[in-house]
Amino acid sequence: MRTINNDIEKLMRARELLIAIDMVNGFVKEGALAAPSIMRVVPRQVELLEDAMDDKNTGMVFIRDSHPVDAVEFKTYGVHCIEGTKETEVIDELKEYEPYALEYLKNSTNLIFALGMQQDLIRFYNLERIRLMGCLSEVCVENGAIGLRTFFDQINKDVEVCVHADAIDTFNAPGHDADMVTRDALARMQANGIKILGKRK
Secondary structure (H helix, E strand, O other), rough: OOOEEHHHHHOOOOOOEEEOOOOOOHHHOOOOOOOOHHHHHHHHHHHHHHHHHHHOOEEEEEEEEOOOOOOOOOHHHOOOOEEOOHHEEEHHHHHHHHHHHEEEEOOOHHHOOOOHHHHHHOOOOOOOOOEEEEEHHHHHHHHHHHHHHHHHOOOOOOOEEEEEEEEHHHEEEEEEEEHHHHHHEEEEHHHHOOOEEEOOO
C-alpha cells in the first residue's frame, strides 16, 4: 500500500514530478537481482533530486518494489524485494530525500498499478510533466514510462512523460549488456511517445 511522508496537498500543486523507480537495495546492493553497477547513475540521480528540492513546482516520488512471499511475479523474475525486508528500502545514498517525497509500493513491473497511483495522478491538478529515473531500464522504467503515457492518453490529460537517459540503468550479464539494453529500451520508449532527456554517458 501507499505511504505518504509529506503534505500531499502541497505536492498536489506541483507542475512536475520527478519519479525514482526501484532505487532500492534489492536491485542495487543485495539479493538475487541486485546489480551494484547501477550505482554509476546514482550521482546523476542525486543531482536531479537536489534540483527538485530547490524547485517549489516539482514534487518527488519514490516507487519501491515490495512483494508478498507468494508473489505471482516470482514465477517470472525469481524471489526478490519481499515486503518488510531491507531489499525494499531505498538505498542509503537517496534516503535523505524520502521525507520530502510521496512513496508507492508496487507488486508488479508497472508503477501505474501501484495502489493509489492512478487516483493521485488524477488529483495532481497542475501536473504538466513527469520525469523518470531508476532501474531496471528495460523492465520497470520502460513499463512505467509507457504505462504513464497510455494512462494519460486514456484520461485525455496532456502530461509530458520523460526519461533521463543518464539516470537509468540495468544489470550486466552474459548476453545482456547494460548499455545496449538501455539504449534499446530508450528507443522503444521514444517510439511510444516518451521524451528522452540527456544522453547515455
